[in-house]
Every structure is written in C-alpha cells, then in structure tokens.
Amino acid sequence: MSKCSNKGTLSADRPPLGASAPMGGSEPNAVGSVGVEVLLAEPRGFCAGVDRAIEIVDRALQKFGRPIYVRHEIVHNTYVVNDLKARGAIFIEELDDVPPGATLVFSAHGVSQAIQREAERRGFQIFDATCPLVTKVHVEVAKLHKEGYEFIMIGHKGHPEVEGTMGQLESGIHLVEDVADVAKVNPSQTERLAVVTQTTLSVDDASEIAAAVKARFPNVREPKQQDICYATQNRQDAVKVMSPQVEIVIVVGSPTSSNSNRLREVAKKLGTESYMVDNADELKPEWFEGRSRVGLTAGASAPEILVKAVIDRIKALGAVSVRKMDGIEETVKFPLPKGLKIDT
Numbered sequence: 371m372s373k374c375s376n377k378g379t380l381s382a383d384r385p386p387l388g389a390s391a392p393m394g395g396s397e398p399n400a401v402g403s404v405g406v407e408v409l410l411a412e413p414r415g416f417c418a419g420v421d422r423a424i425e426i427v428d429r430a431l432q433k434f435g436r437p438i439y440v441r442h443e444i445v446h447n448t449y450v451v452n453d454l455k456a457r458g459a460i461f462i463e464e465l466d467d468v469p470p471g472a473t474l475v476f477s478a479h480g481v482s483q484a485i486q487r488e489a490e491r492r493g494f495q496i497f498d499a500t501c502p503l504v505t506k507v508h509v510e511v512a513k514l515h516k517e518g519y520e521f522i523m524i525g526h527k528g529h530p531e532v533e534g535t536m537g538q539l540e541s542g543i544h545l546v547e548d549v550a551d552v553a554k555v556n557p558s559q560t561e562r563l564a565v566v567t568q569t570t571l572s573v574d575d576a577s578e579i580a581a582a583v584k585a586r587f588p589n590v591r592e593p594k595q596q597d598i599c600y601a602t603q604n605r606q607d608a609v610k611v612m613s614p615q616v617e618i619v620i621v622v623g624s625p626t627s628s629n630s631n632r633l634r635e636v637a638k639k640l641g642t643e644s645y646m647v648d649n650a651d652e653l654k655p656e657w658f659e660g661r662s663r664v665g666l667t668a669g670a671s672a673p674e675i676l677v678k679a680v681i682d683r684i685k686a687l688g689a690v691s692v693r694k695m696d697g698i699e700e701t702v703k704f705p706l707p708k709g710l711k712i713d714t
C-alpha cells in the first residue's frame with residue numbers, strides 16, 4: 371500500500387490531472403474585493419478506484435494503441451472522459467458498438483453478469499476497471515445468494531453501479547432509494563435477507579434508510595463493514611468539518627458524479643450555501659460577493675487540475691489566500707489487472 375498517485379495516467383501534451391495546486395500566497399489580485407480566504411478540504415478529489423480505472427485505460431492505449439473501447443464513462447467526470455477521448459478512447463453503452471477483436475474496458479462502476487458474459491462471448495480483450503470495493507460487494511452478493519439470501523439494495527435507480535450490482539443476480543435484489551421505499555419493498559421471504567448499498571451514498575442518508583430496513587425486517591443481515599467506501603466517507607467527513615467554518619462550499623465535480631452531488635448535499639444540510647461546478651468557467655462572481663471565507667472540495671472523480679483552475683478563478687475574483695485543512699492522508703492503492711505492464 372502506498373500513497374495514491376496519478377502518475378502514468380496523463381498525456382504528454384496536457385498538464386497532469388493530478389498536478390497539485392500552489393498553496394498560500396497573499397497577493398491581492400482581486401477586482402477590488404476584500405480578501406477572501408479559500409479553505410481547501412482534505413482529502414478531496416481522486417480516490418484509489420478512480421486512479422486505477424484511469425490508469426487502466428491509459429495503459430491500454432499505450433500498450434495496444436487506439437482505439438480502446440470503454441463501456442460507460444470510465445469515471446463520472448467530463449474532463450477525464452474528454453482527455454481520454456482525445457487520446458483514443460471510445461466510450462460506448464452497448465456492446466453492439468464494439469467491433470470484433472477490440473479491446474474493451476469496463477468502467478469503475480462495474481457491470482452486470484449478463485454484460486460480462488456477453489462481452490466474453492463476443493471475444494473482446496477485456497480489462498475490468500471495476501473498483502475493487504464495488505467488486506467486493508458483487509462477491510458478497512454472490513456468496514450470500516448461494517446461501518439462499520435475498521437483498522435490499524440501498525442506492526439510486528439507474529446509476530451504473532446499482533445496475534451492475536443488481537445485475538449480479540437474475541432476481542432477488544430489491545432496490546430502495548429512500549425510507550418511503552422500505553415500506554413498499556416485497557421480498558419473497560424475510561428469514562434470509564441482507565442489506566447492500568451503493569458505495570457512493572450519503573453516509574447519513576444510508577444509515578437512516580438502513581435503520582428503516584432493520585425496523586421492518588429485524589432479522590436482516592447487515593454488512594460487517596458498510597459498503598459505502600472509505601473515499602466517500604472521508605470526503606463527506608471533511609466537508610462536515612469545513613462547512614461550519616465557511617460561508618459557501620464549492621464542490622468540483624460533474625453532474626453525473628454521485629459522490630460529488632452528495633458532498634454538495636452534505637454542506638447544504640449543515641446550512642452552508644453550496645454549489646457544484648464541472649469546471650472553473652461555471653463559477654459565478656456573485657457567489658463570492660461579500661464573502662470572507664470559501665470552502666473548496668472535489669468529488670472522487672474530479673482531477674486536481676480542475677481544483678487548481680477553480681482556485682485561480684476565485685483568486686481572480688478576490689481570494690488572497692488558500693489554506694489547506696488538516697485531514698486524513700489516504701494511502702489506499704489498488705493493483706492493476708494483469709496484462710497491462712508497459713515495457714520500457
């Protein structure tokens with residue numbers, strides 16, 4: 371296990387996705403505004419699963435050449451997807467759009483058994499970028515299913531991770547999106563029932579829903595360790611510490627990113643005005659008028675280069691200093707699948 375790194379995921383002609391932002395600085399480059407301080411959440415941005423998924427596509431491009439087909443956005447971030455597209459990745463939703471003999475990468479969100487089997491049947495060279503923490507949930511579902519369990523899955527309908535996890539079985543996984551859904555769910559038996567969750571939910575919302583499940587089905591089996599991943603938990607915890615200290619929170623993340631949306635909601639629930647932006651151009655000057663302290667974080671799929679651009683833009687709007695908050699140092703690193711070693 372070593373510190374998360376973004377090395378090896380970048381094109382030569384672009385600035386590194388993981389380039390770190392300059393800290394501090396006290397030059398008033400503002401448009402006449404009073405000095406705004408930017409508080410930078412720790413941890414923020416790329417998690418180990420996103421790092422690994424991008425590196426898999428990057429290495430596949432280096433090793434096998436363009437094009438490399440990727441089923442669904444490798445991670446939910448516009449910049450990352452466009453960067454990989456420019457370098458030869460083709461993002462598809464349907465396997466029919468992948469030509470025979472192609473190299474195919476499954477996204478970090480995971481795929482159903484049906485997609486896995488069909489891709490194998492078609493003979494593609496497959497690299498699975500499913501985050502190992504999502505795979506862990508798949509493995510648990512398969513194991514408990516053999517023991518006769520049905521499942522209540524807490525998650526968002528239509529999210530690819532939920533489709534992938536529910537698609538581990540032909541039937542027997544019942545989705546609940548909120549507490550109200552728990553009353554409506556209708557398992558065929560209640561003796562062997564287990565809870566699984568999407569990895570990127572709000573920790574607080576998920577535990578409220580899990581409590582409602584437990585109240586309705588007292589014998590339900592809960593995961594030994596919750597399925598919400600370390601990165602989701604750590605980023606939400608950092609926003610909880612930061613929010614009371616700032617007047618607004620800016621989250622860097624794409625609209626499709628579940629964990630980024632949850633970060634904005636966490637700040638909002640704590641009463642702090644919060645906005646999510648896909649890039650620095652989406653910042654609105656009026657958000658910063660009359661503010662003295664702004665909080666900044668980034669979802670697990672948002673690269674640090676976007677955070678740096680947002681800092682530069684806030685500085686242009688009046689920020690005079692940037693302060694990194696104390697926080698957990700993440701050291702998780704997941705191994706790459708076999709077959710992607712680059713000969714040097």
Ligand code: SF4
Nearest residue numbers: 417419420501569599
């Ligand atoms: S957010 Fe969590 S589950 Fe998703 S890729 Fe990152 S570490 Fe894996």
